[in-house]
Amino acid sequence: MEMTEIGKSVRRLDYETKVTGRAQYLADMSVPGMCHGKILRSPYPHARLKHIDASKALKVPGVMAVLTRDDILHDEGIEPFYGPVFKDQTIVAVEKVRHVGDPVAAVVALTIDAAEEAIRLIDVEYEELPAVLDVHQALKPGAILVHESIKLPSSGFADLAELKPVEGTNVCTHFRLNRGDIDKGFAEADHIFEDTFTLPATQHSFLETHACIASVEPGGRITVWATTQNPFVVRTQLANIFKVPVSKVRVIVPYLGGGYGGKVYPKVEPITVALAQKAGRPVRVVLSREEVFYTITKHAAVIRMKTGVKNDGTLIARECEIHLDTGAYAEIGPRVAKKSGYTAAGPYRIPNLKIDSYSVYTNKPPAGAFRGFGVSQSAWAVESQMDIIAAALKMDPLELRKQNGYDEGDKFVTEETLRAVGLKECLDEVAKSIGWETKVQGLKGSRVEGSGETNVKRGKGLACMIKATITPSISCAVVKLNEDASLSIYTGTVEMGQGSETVLAQIAGKELGLPLQTIQVLGVDTDVVPYDLTTSSSRSTFHMGKAVQLAAQDVLRQLKQIVMKEYGVPEDKVTFADGKIRLPETQLDYAEVMFKRFGMQGGTLVGEGQVKTSVKDEYGEKSTSAFWFVAAGAAEVEVDSETGQIKLCKYATAVDVGKALNPLGCRQQLSGAAITGIGQAMFEEIAYDNGQLINPNLVDYVLPSLGDMPSVIDPVCIEIPHRNGPFGAKGIGESALIPVAPAIANAIFDAVGVRIKDLPIKAEKIFLALEEAKARPLI
């Protein structure tokens, strides 16, 4: 068996179970006595619930129970209000429904068919209310209120403590960032640019829809199998809702079929537990694709950005107003507002800033976290405007970025020092990859075969970004060295396709000198694994990886103690190499030492590791983010100047990964993020008609297909080691997605000279912009 290496590509450990279809996902599972739950959802964007009558539904054969607001309002054992930041959500609607698809009631039955039939028989009388359907409407003075009042923030996230809803308005939170002197900044500027950029609500489009199995024992002990990225947050929330200590809530997470931020915080778990409790039977709820569209979306945004620039291209001032459409419930909207506010200056030194970022309630399905949240909104504006500036100043967009971009040791807008930021390295790599130096405008190509087209223009564009990871946060890990020197790893990190199992095993294997084949990473069960805040924010390799590394070192320490004691060797004579313990005369393997310690083949050595980050790092420096992500992307496109049809020829993406522990896994993450980004940039958009979703399915909601992908995606890992990461590694999952949309928009501008400021960039928009440009008199 080969020793585990760091920095060498390995095939992911879950490869075989997944490709052979053996991996168990929640919807495949059942437990004895299990019934099925279905949810009745609001047909209106905003309505008062006047009357609910479930009597007909209860008569359907096989129906065990119907859950309505009466059950959650009049049960001493239930706290009806919950939410990760504000307590503005309820298990089922209480007074009002606030978006199409808002849960109104739910049914448990012996069969799915009976449950489906029964929900159709629940009589609900609604009084329709006028609805606020976008951020403009929501922010008008005197606008209809989505929430008349909002329950106090639930205790929880230290980084959000200062964010509060604005009483009497639809403002869910208002984040402000002021730096320098904004008026003076603009006064010193030679040029001022002002643009508005927009992007629509979109879907995470994970393959596996949200699902949950819940079982409640008579004593109140709750077990849930959940499709969640943060089992411990779900545990806390369920404990609060059902008023039990966290030890009485057990959350088990099977393999997760993708998350991308759409499976953080409670989703379908509270309603499933309430159903199980009421029916006295385990219940499984599996959402349909349409229901996922009602459950969580990505924030749509309107971003007004005004930037002052000196003649030489120096960015001197920026005023920015970001309106994020949070939908009907706050969810994690406040943090989205904060993150987009922090990154509205992009990865650039801008001395004078006035940033106002709002998350705004509307009568639309809730928006939450989406791979790189906040930043994928702000960067669309920041990076598009950079090219607008470059074009006006006749500067090279790459040079403009490098001139203003952060260097090692620069101060971020939060006044903290940036470390390990390979921004310029990333930019140079992607520029090189698409042949930036040969960038020529209007290179003619041909699209439709045999027709001798000359309308096709080529263009190149690039973009970059900086983002934070959630801080403060906690990851704890336990490793067990077994009697045969094999290792078991216990963590709360959820394997959702990102390859965390593999990288955690690599870290432990490297530290202990064990082959990967002898290491098992256990699935997540909050009864068994120690606390972890969340598998999101690209934090697991950095935080949990470090915790596992510390836990492995803890085992080494214990082995050393045993050797010193049992073999009488002084501490400085005991060394470790390749899974062996080297002594002056001889070498021992772990199993021998274990045998010596326990006197027979048996026993366990338990190692523990804890990582906690805070707003001051371990060197005493301010640290609103435990590390900073930087990334760049570059696109090469062909645009038909007659019809606007776009072909993405090549996309290059570079991310500073700190250290690529598993280079193959890194490249796959970067490519995957780029692919998601391409969908967001050119295809995806939730379409609404008066608050109704008109494309809540994967036929009408257009995800790109393989054929739409560029023939080359070039993922490049830049390695600038971070002093706090395991072997220098940082997180990578989200960063590669963010530059995609602006890089493509910039390439399109380069090709045909039109600037699209509204995502997604479809042929139609380019065509209309080209027509408009033709109609405009030349000045």
Added chain:
Amino acid sequence: MKSFENIDVKSVKEAVGLLQRFHNEKKSAAVVGGGSELLQLMKDRVATPDYLINLKTIPGLSYIKEERSAFRIGALTTLTEIEEHKGVQEKLLFLSQAAGEAASPQIRNAGTIGGNICQRPFCWYFRSANFTCLRKGGEICYAVAGDNRYHAIFGGGPSYIVHPSDMAPPLVAVGAQLKIAGPAGEKVIPLEKFFVLPQVNHTRENILGPGEIVTEIQVPHPKAGTKGFYHKVRERLAWDHAIVSVSTVLQTQGGAVREGRVVLGGVAPTPWRVPKAEQFLRGKKVDENTAQKAGEIALEGARPMKDNIYKVALAKSLIQRALLASV
């Protein structure tokens, strides 16, 4: 899905008989071929038949027969079979291409040509259980004031669907005939006459009456000197309907067009022939100029809605390209 009873029929006659019986008894019944389209409508409760009449169990309804002057294609023939048929590829490459560009490989493996031309619209209001629109017996067409980016620029009103079939436009272009079995026996009609505009009937897309089913498509071999072309533009390259498609079949002699058809897809509630453009082309040599002019003539009279003006320009450009590629 509403529960239903499935009936495996053994003959066209039995199918027709059952359909008629259920019609008389005021029970709802639907015929099913591959089921690739109908099943989704049932899952979404847009279609709620009490009975499904399964045509798949009828022997001998799936075939491609190459005869002297025409191909005869059985209604149960799958799109994949059409795409891959050597004779079709040789004589009617554009038809094979159209089949290959419909939907996705899985749907083409299950989906039949009969089902393809009888499929219901993909208007997103029609497909959503939350909108009871005109076509579903409701009062209004939601596309008029709503989001109509994918709707009709020709032939609309009072419903504005576009016909979703990729097969219908090239089949109309090549002058295919349709064999229909019904209570009164069999009849053969030009495919072009099969589709109906909403102004005639806004709740259905074709003329099939109670008890009638499609049994065969007859595709004439093109005359000497004929070339066809199919081009489809869509938002994504697989599993997507046309924003606009164009099918051209031109017969040229001595460099000039003798006769030809130009049929658009994705623009109207039926496959949309553009007779004025066809007339214009007659006797002309197809070059950049005539192709462009033909495109312009073809789009005269288009009535775009608020969100689909793009289709006009796209259709013009596609016609031009298709014509240049057809000679």
